[in-house]
Amino acid sequence: MNAQKVTEHIVNWLQTYAEKAGVQGFVVGVSGGIDSAATSTLCAATGFPTLCVEMPIHQAQNQVSRAEEHLAQLQKRYPNVSKVRVDLTSAFDNFIESVPTVTPSPRVDLSLANTRARLRMTTLYYFAGLHSYLVAGTGNKVEDFGVGFYTKYGDGGVDLSPIADLMKSEVFEIAAYLGVPESIQKAQPTDGLFGDSRTDEDQIGASYDELEWAMKMQDLQKTAEEFTGREQEVFEIYTRLNRINQHKMRPIPVCEIPTELL
Structure with a gap:
């Protein structure tokens, strides 16, 4: 894969789409993972205002620190990038307290993991509505069209998908070309939805x-x-x-x- 040419193609596609849609910029949920790091950098490279949103929910500290490292680097490189941190932990905990109590089980764990993703989607669209931005998805081809490893109306609820035609290995290539922090490039992929250290490979x-x-x-x-x-x-x-x-x-x-x- 020609990482430079693919990057230029995606950036041009994002620019053209935003211009035709008449929107002001992009909003991206940033998790400290490779997909969101690549997507947010691609959006930033368009020159359009790009809002990166951290949305921790009982998040592991290593995921938080990787996201913060990426955002600090991104803001140094692109003056059009802004960031906001919305801690959704209390919203998630209040939701659990509001619904009927059930016996713990793997099904309950999965339902709550999906709830986390849907709270984040709602938050991204809040900011998109405020600023007339598009929500940029972070799913890759294997996740979106191979095994369906995402939450319906969670991280699957987006306006456009810049990297959804790239395999995970190709996302890593793009991320390396874009200069995404080494800590993110070397980290084991994880969705971070269960509040523990399980990786995507552990789940799949x-x-x-x-x-x-x-x-x-x-x-x-x-x-x-x-x-x-x-x-x-x-x-x-x-x-x-x-x-x-x-x-x-x-x-x-x-x-x-x-x-x-x-």
């Missing part, structure tokens, strides 16, 4: 490199029976997640009423 059961391979194999119309060992295991993980998360990747189903009933 496969690394992004493995998922990229499986995505390519599916595109070649391969089947699990054609593989053995770890390759077969990874392919089955990928195809299962791809299947069960299609509801995230397809348009919302609409019940069409026959004309004779109207």
